[in-house]
Amino acid sequence: xxxxxxxxxxxxxxxxxxxxxxxxxxxxxxxxxxxxxxxxxxxxxxxxxxxxxxxxxxxxxxxxxxxxxxxxxxxxxxxxxxxxxxxxxxxxxxxxxxxxxxxxxxxxxxxxxxxxxxxxxxxxxxxxxxxxxxxxxxxxxxxxxxxxxxxxxxxxxxxxxxxxxxxxxxxxxxxxxxxxxxxxxxxxxxxxxxxxxxxxxxxxxxxxxxxxxxxxxxxxxxxxxxxxxxxxxxxxxxxxxxxxxxxxxxxxxxxxxxxxxxxxxxxxxxxxxxxxxxxxxxxxxxxxxxxxxxxxxxxxxxxxxxxxxxxxxxxxxxxxxxxxxxxxxxxxxxxxxxxxxxxxxxxxxxxxxxxxx
Amino acid sequence: xxxxxxxxxxxxxxxxxxxxxxxxxxxxxxxxxxxxxxxxxxxxxxxxxxxxxxxxxxxxxxxxxxxxxxxxxxxxxxxxxxxxxxxxxxxxxxxxxxxxxxxxxxxxxxxxxxxxxxxxxxxxxxxxxxxxxxxxxxxxxxxxxxxxxxxxxxxxxxxxxxxxxxxxxxxxxxxxxxxxxxxxxxxxxxxxxxxxxxxxxxxxxxxxxxxxxxxxxxxxxxxxxxxxxxxxxxxxxxxxxxxxxxxxxxxxxxxxxxxxxxxxxxxxxxxxxxxxxxxxxxxxxxxxxxxxxxxxxxxxxxxxxxxxxxxxxxxxxxxxxxxxxxxxxxxxxxxxxxxxxxxxxxxxxxxxxxxxxxxxxxxxxxxxxxxxxxxxxxxxxxxxxxxxxxxxxx
Ligand SMILES: Cc1ncc(C[n+]2csc(CCOP(=O)(O)OP(=O)(O)O)c2C)c(N)n1
Ligand SMILES: [Mg+2]
Numbered sequence: 049x050x051x052x053x054x055x056x057x058x059x060x061x062x063x064x065x066x067x068x069x070x071x072x073x074x075x076x077x078x079x080x081x082x083x084x085x086x087x088x089x090x091x092x093x094x095x096x097x098x099x100x101x102x103x104x105x106x107x108x109x110x111x112x113x114x115x116x117x118x119x120x121x122x123x124x125x126x127x128x129x130x131x132x133x134x135x136x137x138x139x140x141x142x143x144x145x146x147x148x149x150x151x152x153x154x155x156x157x158x159x160x161x162x163x164x165x166x167x168x169x170x171x172x173x174x175x176x177x178x179x180x181x182x183x184x185x186x187x188x189x190x191x192x193x194x195x196x197x198x199x200x201x202x203x204x205x206x207x208x209x210x211x212x213x214x215x216x217x218x219x220x221x222x223x224x225x226x227x228x229x230x231x232x233x234x235x236x237x238x239x240x241x242x243x244x245x246x247x248x249x250x251x252x253x254x255x256x257x258x259x260x261x262x263x264x265x266x267x268x269x270x271x272x273x274x275x276x277x278x279x280x281x282x283x284x285x286x287x288x289x290x291x292x293x294x295x296x297x298x299x300x301x302x303x304x305x306x307x308x309x310x311x312x313x314x315x316x317x318x319x320x321x322x323x324x325x326x327x328x329x330x331x332x333x334x335x336x337x338x339x340x341x342x343x344x345x346x347x348x349x350x351x352x353x354x355x356x357x358x359x360x361x362x363x364x365x366x367x368x369x370x371x372x373x374x375x376x377x378x379x380x381x382x383x384x385x386x387x388x389x390x391x392x393x394x395x396x397x398x399x400x401x402x403x404x405x
Numbered sequence: 406x407x408x409x410x411x412x413x414x415x416x417x418x419x420x421x422x423x424x425x426x427x428x429x430x431x432x433x434x435x436x437x438x439x440x441x442x443x444x445x446x447x448x449x450x451x452x453x454x455x456x457x458x459x460x461x462x463x464x465x466x467x468x469x470x471x472x473x474x475x476x477x478x479x480x481x482x483x484x485x486x487x488x489x490x491x492x493x494x495x496x497x498x499x500x501x502x503x504x505x506x507x508x509x510x511x512x513x514x515x516x517x518x519x520x521x522x523x524x525x526x527x528x529x530x531x532x533x534x535x536x537x538x539x540x541x542x543x544x545x546x547x548x549x550x551x552x553x554x555x556x557x558x559x560x561x562x563x564x565x566x567x568x569x570x571x572x573x574x575x576x577x578x579x580x581x582x583x584x585x586x587x588x589x590x591x592x593x594x595x596x597x598x599x600x601x602x603x604x605x606x607x608x609x610x611x612x613x614x615x616x617x618x619x620x621x622x623x624x625x626x627x628x629x630x631x632x633x634x635x636x637x638x639x640x641x642x643x644x645x646x647x648x649x650x651x652x653x654x655x656x657x658x659x660x661x662x663x664x665x666x667x668x669x670x671x672x673x674x675x676x677x678x679x680x681x682x683x684x685x686x687x688x689x690x691x692x693x694x695x696x697x698x699x700x701x702x703x704x705x706x707x708x709x710x711x712x713x714x715x716x717x718x719x720x721x722x723x724x725x726x727x728x729x730x731x732x733x734x735x736x737x738x739x740x741x742x743x744x745x746x747x748x749x750x751x752x753x754x755x756x757x758x759x760x761x762x763x764x765x766x767x768x769x770x771x772x773x774x775x776x777x778x779x780x781x782x783x784x785x786x787x788x789x790x791x792x793x794x795x796x797x798x799x
Contacts (some may be wrong), residue, residue, distance in 0.1 A: 088588070114588055120618055125577055125611035132581015135566070136525075138588075140581075152607075159571045160578070167555040167567050170773035205774050228776035273779065320779035 066243035072214045073103050073179075073235065075248045076221035077141060081111050083256075084139065087225060089116040091126055091143030091179075100145055101181055101240055123149060127156035127178065131164070134174040134230075141225060147182040148191035154199070161230045162205030177224045177231045182210075183291040183341050184388060185238035187381040194378055195342035197290075200232045201318050201351075207272065208318040210234035212293035214244040216316060218251050220271045226259065227272070236291035271316045275325035281311030284335040284398060287326065287352055289315040292339045292389055299339075299394035308398060318348055326352065327359050334365040337397045339389050344372035366402035420620065420683040421655060428463030436657045438648035439464040442692060443672050444662040448720045450728025458668075464659065466671035471735045473518065477666050478730055479744045480514040481723045484534035486748035487543050490755055491533070491550070495701040499759045501552040506534040508664070508696035511722035512628045514538050515669035515691075516596055519624075519677045525595040527566045527579040531628070531695075532598055539565055543751065544758045553763050572603040576612030576625065583621035587684060594622045594681045596673075602633020604650065605641045613688065617654040622680035625688045626673065628663060630695040635708035651688040663691030664722040667729065694720075767793060 081087045089107055091099070095118040098105030107116035119126050123144060130140035144150035150157075157178070165173050184193035201208050207229050211217045217235070224231035258270075278293065279300050286296040293314045300310035313329050315322065330336050336356055340349040353368045371389040379387050425435035441459040443466055446452060460466060469477075488507050494500045506513055509531070517538035520526060528535050537543050541558045548557020549568065556567035569575035579597035586593035603609060604627060616623045627647050631638055644650055651658025657679075661672045669691055676687045694717040698705040705714075730736035771778055771786040778786065 120611075120614055122611040122614065124608055125580075125615050128574060128577025128608060128611065129581040129584060129615055132578035132583070133585040134581070135560070135578060136582040136585035136593075138585045155571060155608075156574060156577065160574060163555075164567075165775070166773045168560055168773075169554060169556070169769075170776075171559045171561055172567075173776060207775070320775075321781060323780060 064245060064247040067214055067246045067248060068240065069211075069214050069217045069235075069242050070101060070103055070240045072217035072246065072248060072251075073221055074105055074107075075252075076218045076225070077104065078107060078110060079252050080139075080141075080222060080225045081107065081115060085115075086137060087139045087141060088114070088133070089141045089143070090119050090130075092121055092145045093118060094143050099143060101237065103179070103181075103235070103240075104143065123151075123153040124156050127153035127161065130176050130178075131156060131160050131174060134176045135164075135172055139175045139177075139225060141177045141179065144178060144180045146188075146192045147180055147194040147196050150178070150180055150196065153178075157200070157206070157232075158203050162203045165229070166205060173228050174230045175226075175228050177221075177227075177233050179221075179233045179235060181237040181240075182234045183236045183238060184378060184384050185291060185341075187384070188237075189381065190378065193384065195291075195340070195373065197232075197234055197318060198342060198347045201348055205230070206319060207231045208234065209271065209316065210236065210290035210318065211271075211316065212236065212239070212278075212288075212290055212314050214242065214246045215251055216271060218246070218248055219255055220316065222255050222259075223271055234290055238291050239294070242294075273317050273320035273322055275313050275315045275317075275322040277311060277325070277329065278314045279310070279312040281309040281333065283309045283333055284311070284337060284401065285329040285333045286310050286312045286337050286339055286394065287315065287329075288312065288339040289318060289348075291341055295389055295391060296339050296394065299391045299398075302391055302395055303398055306395075310398070321351075321355070323355060323359060326355060330356050330360040331363040334363055335368075335401050336364075337369045337371060337394060337401070339371045339394060341373050341388055343375045344370050345375045347372060369397045369400060371397050420685045421657075424657075424679065424683055424685075425463065430463045433652065435463050436652040436655070438646060438651075438658045438660045438690075442660040442662050443668050444665050445667040445671065446662075446665045446725050446729050448725065450725035451732070452667075452729060466668070466675050468667060469670050469674060471733070473670065474667065474726075474730060474733075475735050475740065477511075477514050477518055477670055478723075478726050478736060479747070480518065480534075480538045481510050481666060481726055482744050483748045483751050484510040484514060484538060485723055486752045487537060487755065488534065490543075490752040491547065492697070492701075494547075494756075494759055500547065500550045500701075502700050502702060503550050504531045504533075504700045505695065505697035506531060508717065508722070509628055509630060509693045510534050511666040511669050511726070512626070512663045512691045512693055514666065515673045516598060516626055518670060519673035520594065520596055521677075523564070523591070523593055524677070525564045525566070525579065525582050525593060527575040527582075527595065527597045528568050529572075529575070529598055529600065529603075530568050530570050531600065532568065535598065536563075536565055536568070539563060541565060543755045547755070547759070548763075551759070551763075553765060573599050573606040573608040573612065575599075576623075577608055577615065579623050580612050580616045580619070580621055583616070583623045584619050587619075587621055592622070592681050592684075594624065594677050596624050596626055596677070598626050598628065600633060601627060601629040601631065601638050601647060602636060602641050603627075604647055613650070613654045613656065613686070616686035617656050620684050621686060622684050623686045624673070624676045624680050625686065627688070627690045628693055629690050630693050632695065632699070632709070634699045634703065635705075637708075646690060648688060648690040654686075654688075656686045656688055658688040658690065660690045660692065663693030664717075664720045664725065666722055666726040693722075
């Protein structure tokens with residue numbers, strides 16, 4: 049797929065009744081299951097209950113227990129069985145109940161899911177999706193709020209998507225399910241109940257038409273490897289993804305009142321990474337602040353700063369800043385507000401940028 | 406007859422009930438291994454009278470037909486010869502590493518021969534003989550030990566997964582392959598292999614549990630060679646035997662003399678049949694011994710007595726089978742000559758292939774990571790291509 053330098057927002061869908069992020073994910077799975085018998089969904093409590101976040105609600109009732117089912121409680125087992133099913137012609141979509149509960153599956157993910165295609169010289173591909181609700185901001189207790197994307201992003205062979213809008217939730221999950229490569233699909237859990245006026249059946253048509261189009265650069269809308277500018281600006285670029293995009297947008301709003309025009313880039317896909325879009329926005333504004341919930345040390349945010357430095361150094365009018373979580377284990381619910389990147393902290397970072405030559 | 410667990414909930418899997426009652430025994434009697442390991446040949450290779458083979462109702466194993474036994478012997482001889490060849494190649498520095506199969510050939514030959522062409526096998530690093538017996542060219546198996554690429558054969562073509570190194574991770578893939586087949590109504594059986602030490606890994610437990618819960622036809626085949634590198638089995642488990650673990654998952658377990666080619670083939674065949682017919686998993690533990698060090702890099706004198714190794718020489722699977730088949734009149738001098746000639750041919754072809762260095766394309770390291778390389782990998786590939794070009798010029 050080709051990267052575009054002039055990223056723009058996803059084509060707006062027909063405005064209709066408010067749709068939640070959760071419903072978009074649910075519909076993406078059911079639409080994919082309807083179109084392809086090899087798509088199946090499994091994990092812990094995803095069947096009768098519909099998942100602890102209800103993202104798989106109704107799939108068992110609609111498609112039967114062969115296609116959406118509960119497994120014994122064993123995350124390595126879930127990932128390992130999905131690997132075998134993908135070897136044998138299926139497209140499994142598995143759910144990890146929470147970010148930190150995916151850790152028992154890491155050996156399967158790192159040693160096999162990421163490496164099978166390479167090991168077999170491309171003869172065996174694993175078209176599977178691992179859905180992980182991640183991030184904080186929902187008052188979750190320990191083990192329920194990790195931003196674990198860097199562990200996976202550091203592992204070649206995996207693709208990492210994380211949608212920030214309701215329409216991207218639908219389109220990117222469809223794209224992940226259709227991908228020939230394994231995709232770790234990070235769902236910002238604080239966005240599950242956010243609503244946007246989105247017509248999911250129109251999105252379905254849009255996605256499926258694009259997927260049909262052989263001349264299209266990649267399936268669907270091609271969110272893979274394509275960041276999108278969600279707010280135009282000229283003075284500084286706020287680079288973010290997943291749960292931090294909405295925070296970045298609020299900060300841009302607030303900065304505008306102070307006379308600073310901030311552009312906001314939503315990465316959408318961490319792997320593959322859209323260097324071209326990053327270069328384009330930094331070249332345009334000359335300043336950048338990277339915003340992410342995860343602890344900053346050896347993080348995706350650190351990687352982004354390094355890439356800006358390597359590729360866009362001469363466009364910079366200021367050192368690049370980061371606003372990330374602190375380098376601590378995720379704090380308890382009453383303290384998480386101090387940890388998470390906030391509008392104020394982003395505004396402080398903007399203040400610290402170099403504004404005069 | 407018990408058909409419920411002790412808290413009154415029905416036993417998961419009606420197949421256990423049906424299968425055990427078809428043998429006229431209780432589910433417990435069916436799931437627990439027979440009182441002694443199944444053995445058909447004594448250490449000298451003489452056929453043991455049926456009453457002393459360790460069989461009992463529900464644990465009966467018909468002796469395979471002579472043709473199958475002769476084919477197994479041939480595979481033993483070829484396997485032993487390839488193993489010896491690999492040992493020599495390691496010493497010559499032509500292989501980076503080689504985990505020896507010597508002593509365990511009966512288990513590995515049995516594993517390959519018990520399966521049908523549509524079935525799948527999930528071997529470990531130690532299972533070279535199983536892999537070549539199922540039809541992979543020895544050179545293709547050696548590609549990974551020579552250091553050319555991580556796997557040298559096409560898993561989909563042979564229905565043999567890449568030799569797995571992370572212990573027992575592959576058992577779950579076996580369950581997944583079987584589950585996918587079952588959902589499509591296919592009767593594929595999957596043979597999932599691991600060693601004794603590996604049964605301590607979490608994925609061993611998860612795989613057996615998943616297989617039993619999803620009622621998929623996976624035969625778990627453990628080659629108990631007594632050691633995990635240096636650590637003896639007594640330091641891995643307090644269970645009466647590894648086969649006893651089966652009942653904890655609601656499946657049948659059996660223990661077999663792994664150096665008895667006849668018993669291994671008989672038990673594996675029946676396990677594969679039962680798995681296919683009743684769509685259920687089974688666990689088979691084969692008692693065997695690794696005659697050489699763990700790999701060429703290992704020094705086994707640090708953890709075992711040479712007297713122990715000598716003792717196991719008396720139970721050599723190949724010699725036992727040769728004696729048995731000769732006395733049975735299945736193996737004559739002519740067949741012996743033909744078989745050893747074939748083994749020499751296979752070894753010679755491998756030797757010859759190993760003397761030529763393969764053409765490697767360093768740029769290929771970027772090509773299979775994703776279905777289409779990312780922009781970043783394309784950039785890195787170009788950088789390496791440029792380096793290579795400059796080093797050729799220079
Ligand atoms: C997850 C994992 N841990 C450790 C190792 C290193 N290792 C390779 S083989 C081995 C011993 C395995 O023993 P066993 O399962 O009895 O098989 P054997 O080698 O005797 O055939 C160990 C510890 C590994 N390959 N994978
Ligand atoms: Mg062992």
